[in-house]
Amino acid sequence: MTVCKFNATVVQMHLIDDASQLTLAAAAVHPRLRHVAFIRVRRGFGRGRDMMTLTYALLAAAAFFLWRRKAEWGWTVVLVALALGVVIFAGAADFSQNLGIRL
C-alpha cells in the first residue's frame, strides 16, 4: 500500500513537471487536485525558473510585431522580459556559495 502511494506521488510529480500551470489551474476548480498543486508549490514554484518559457514567448511576440507591424513599443516588452530574466537569475543562482573561489 505504501509502495502504491509512493508510485502515485511520483507519477503526480511527473505530471506536474509536464503541465504544472495547467495542473494549478485545474486545482483551482477541482478540490481533488489541490494536493497535487501543493506538491508543485513545495517543489519550488515561485523560485523564478518557471517563467523561462513566458520570458522567451514575450521576446518572440515582440520580434514578430517588430517584423510585421514595425511596432515601436517592442522595446518595453523586451525590458519586461529582461526584468523576468533578472528574477529567474536571482532565483536560480545560489549566492550562498562562494563562487568556487576563496574570497
Add this chain to the structure above:
Amino acid sequence: MKEPILTPEAARVLNFVGAMALLGVLLGVYVYQFTYREVPCTLCLLQRLAMIAAAFGAVMDLVLGPDPRYYGLCLISAVFGIGVSVRQTLLHVNPYFDTDTGQPTLDPTTNPPFGHPVFGLDLYVWGTVIFATVILATAVALMFRSQFESSPDEPEWVGRLAAIGAAILFFVAASESLGVFLECGFGDCPNDGTWSWWFLRAS
C-alpha cells in the same frame, strides 16, 4: 556645410551587422547543442535571452531608425548578460573546488566546465567577451550624434535590409522559444541535462 561622420543609413547598416553577429552566435550554438546533444542550463538560457534582447535593440535601430532608447536596450541587455556569464565563469573557474559541498578537493573532475569549449574557451567565457564587446560598441555608437537626425527620403534598400533583419530576429527568437518550451515546459527548467517533457526524456 560639414559632412556628418555617421549618417542614419550608415548607422542602420552597422546595426544590421551587429545584430547578425549576435544572431549568428545563437545559430552557431545550435550546432553544438545538436551535435553534442547538450541541453542548455538555466544560466545558458539567460545568456541567450540577453543576446536576443541586445540583437532586438540593434534591429529596432535598423527598422525604426537610430534612437538612444534602442541603444539603451542593447546596453541593459549586455550588462545583464555579462552579469550572468561572469557568474557562470566564476562557478567553474576553480576545478579543485566542489561547489556542492563547498570544500576544496584534489579531484579536478569534481567541478568540470559546462559544455564543449569553442577555440579553447568555454561558451560562457565567450559570452563574457561578446557582451563586453556589445557594451563597448554601443557606447562608441552613441558618440555620433549625426545618426539621430531624421532623414526624410529613406532609400529603398534600407527598408529591404530592415525587413530581412527583423525576419531573422523573429525566426531565431521563435526557434529559441520552441526549444525553451520543449526543455522547460511550463515548469522549472530541469538544469541537469534532461528535458522537461516525458516523451523527450524517454529517448
